[in-house]
Amino acid sequence: MAQADLQCGDEPNRRADRPHTRPRLRGRGTASPCLRARRRREGGRSGSGDRARRRSRGADRSRSEAGRRLRPQGEHAPGRRGPQADRDRLHERRHRPFRPRVWDSHASERRGHGSHQRIGGVVGADVSPAEVERRYANVREALARDGLDAVIVSGSEYSGFEGAVRYMSGFVIVHRYAYMLLPLEGDPSIVFPVEARYVGEHEKTWIDEQVFVDAPGAWLRDRAADQGWGQVGVYGLDYVMTVRDYRALADDGPELVPYDVEFDLARAVKSGEELASVRDSVRINAEGFWIFLDGFAAGRSEAELLAPCEQYFVEQGCGRLTMDMVLVGENGEAEPEFRIASGERRIREGDLVLPSLEIAGPGGHWVEVSRAVAAGGGAPGSEATRMLEAYEEYFEAARSALRPGASAHDVHRAVSKGFSERGYELGHVTGHSIGMTMIEFPKIGEGVETELAENMVFSMHPHAISADGHACLYMQDTWLVTPDGGEPLAGLPMQIFEGSESRPDD
Incomplete structure (x- = not known):
C-alpha cells in the first residue's frame, strides 16, 4: 500500500465520498458554510476554548x-x-x-x-x-x-x-x-x-x-x-x-x-480538567517505561519485562485500559510487526526491543510513551542507528510544527521529512489526536487539512520501515499543541536506551 494511503486511512475529509452503499445513510456533499476556506499556512492562533x-x-x-x-x-x-x-x-x-x-x-x-x-x-x-x-x-x-x-x-x-x-x-x-x-x-x-x-x-x-x-x-x-x-x-x-x-x-x-x-x-481541544488527566496518564506511562528499563536484561522473557509495567499501571488506577505490545528483532534490528509479549522467547545479546506502551490513567485519557532498548552485542544495528537520526530530526521538527494554525498535513510533511529523505516508508500513521478514545481524528497525515488549535493533544509515533521490510524503529510520544509549538509531555530524551540509564531525578 502506498504511503499516502497508509497516512490517509479512514480520514473522510480527504475526498468526496460516494453515496453510502448501505440504506438510510447519506454521503458527503458541499462544505458547511460556517467552515471558512483557508489557504495553507494562513491559519491564525486559536484560544484554548476553541474547537478544532x-x-x-x-x-x-x-x-x-x-x-x-x-x-x-x-x-x-x-x-x-x-x-x-x-x-x-x-x-x-x-x-x-x-x-x-x-x-x-x-x-x-x-x-x-x-x-x-x-x-x-x-x-x-x-x-x-x-x-x-x-x-x-x-x-x-x-x-x-x-x-x-x-x-x-x-x-x-x-x-x-x-x-x-x-x-x-x-x-x-x-x-x-x-x-x-x-x-x-x-x-x-x-x-x-x-x-x-x-x-x-x-x-x-x-x-x-x-x-x-x-x-x-x-x-x-x-x-x-x-x-x-x-x-x-x-x-x-x-x-x-x-x-x-x-x-x-x-x-x-x-x-x-x-x-x-x-x-x-x-472534543479535540482539551480543557484544563482534561489536560490534568492527560498529564497524570503521561506520568504513569513514562514510569512504566522506566520500570521496563529497570528490569531489562538478556535472558529475561518479553512477558517478564512487561508484567511489572502492567502491575504498576493497574495499581495506579488504569484498570484494564492498557495496550502493551512489543516489536523485537535480532542483530540490532527490530522486525516491524507488533505482537503480544512472549513468555517463552528470551531476550538475547544483539536484540533490539521496542516496547509499545499505551495506557489511560484514572481520568480515562489515553497516552502513548515509549523508547527502544538495545541489548548490547552490536545493537542497535546500522539501519536502526540511521533511523534514529531521522527520529531526532522529527523530534525537533515537531517542537516547531505542532502549533495553532498549522494543518495536520503540514505537520506530517515537517516531521516525516527526515524519514522520506532516507528512503524509509512509514508503515503506521505518523500521529493522531488522542483523548478518551485511543485513536481520534484528526490524524497527522498526507492531505489532512484540519487546522490545529491550542490544547489539542497528539500521539506521535512515526513507524519507520526499511526498504526490504525487515527493520523498523517505533517510538511514541504524547504532545501538547501550545502557542510556542509542540510540548512533549513525557520528558524522555529521544534516544535508543541501553538499559543502564537512570531516571532524570535519580
Whole structure:
C-alpha cells in the first residue's frame, strides 16, 4: 500500500465520498458554510476554548433542504415535546432530567447538588458540571452546524473504543456495549442491552435517563420517531455499533449520518480538567517505561519485562485500559510487526526491543510513551542507528510544527521529512489526536487539512520501515499543541536506551 494511503486511512475529509452503499445513510456533499476556506499556512492562533476546525477542501457534508437544517424551537419542536411516555412498549426507567451531582463512597446515596460529579468505573475521576456542559455545548454546536437533530455515541469494551461513552456520560463500560444519546435540544440518555444491567457501576453516570432494553437500536429508532427527528449522527457507525442495532435503526428509522470526524473535532481541544488527566496518564506511562528499563536484561522473557509495567499501571488506577505490545528483532534490528509479549522467547545479546506502551490513567485519557532498548552485542544495528537520526530530526521538527494554525498535513510533511529523505516508508500513521478514545481524528497525515488549535493533544509515533521490510524503529510520544509549538509531555530524551540509564531525578 502506498504511503499516502497508509497516512490517509479512514480520514473522510480527504475526498468526496460516494453515496453510502448501505440504506438510510447519506454521503458527503458541499462544505458547511460556517467552515471558512483557508489557504495553507494562513491559519491564525486559536484560544484554548476553541474547537478544532477542518479547512474547506472540496466536499464535506451535504445539506438538507431549507427548513430542515434547524427546526423551529416551538412547542412541538424536537426536545420540546416533554418526557416520552413508555406506552408499555419497552421495559425502561422512567424519564429523569440531567442533573449534575456528587457521589460519595456509597454510590447509591445522593448528596444533592455539588461542585463535582463522579465518573464511575475504574477509580472514578472528578468531572465538574461546567466541564460536562462544555462537552455537550461543543457537540451541540457541531450538530446545529451540520443540520442534525441528535447524535448517538457508540462504545464497546474493545480496547480504546470505550472512551467516547465515558466522555459523554461518565460511565465506564466494563463488558458489552452502550449508547449515549444527545439531542440538539433536550436531555441526554444512555442505553444499555438488558444483559448489561448488572455489569458496570450504572449509578455513577451523571445521566439520569438510563435505559435497559432487549434491543437498544429499536429503542433509539422509536425515540427518534417520537421526537420527530429526521437526521441523526452516529459516532462509531462503522466500527462500534452492533449489526443488530444498526439494522433496527435503519428499519424505517431516521437518516443516519456517519459522525466520527465531526464528533472527534468537537472534543479535540482539551480543557484544563482534561489536560490534568492527560498529564497524570503521561506520568504513569513514562514510569512504566522506566520500570521496563529497570528490569531489562538478556535472558529475561518479553512477558517478564512487561508484567511489572502492567502491575504498576493497574495499581495506579488504569484498570484494564492498557495496550502493551512489543516489536523485537535480532542483530540490532527490530522486525516491524507488533505482537503480544512472549513468555517463552528470551531476550538475547544483539536484540533490539521496542516496547509499545499505551495506557489511560484514572481520568480515562489515553497516552502513548515509549523508547527502544538495545541489548548490547552490536545493537542497535546500522539501519536502526540511521533511523534514529531521522527520529531526532522529527523530534525537533515537531517542537516547531505542532502549533495553532498549522494543518495536520503540514505537520506530517515537517516531521516525516527526515524519514522520506532516507528512503524509509512509514508503515503506521505518523500521529493522531488522542483523548478518551485511543485513536481520534484528526490524524497527522498526507492531505489532512484540519487546522490545529491550542490544547489539542497528539500521539506521535512515526513507524519507520526499511526498504526490504525487515527493520523498523517505533517510538511514541504524547504532545501538547501550545502557542510556542509542540510540548512533549513525557520528558524522555529521544534516544535508543541501553538499559543502564537512570531516571532524570535519580
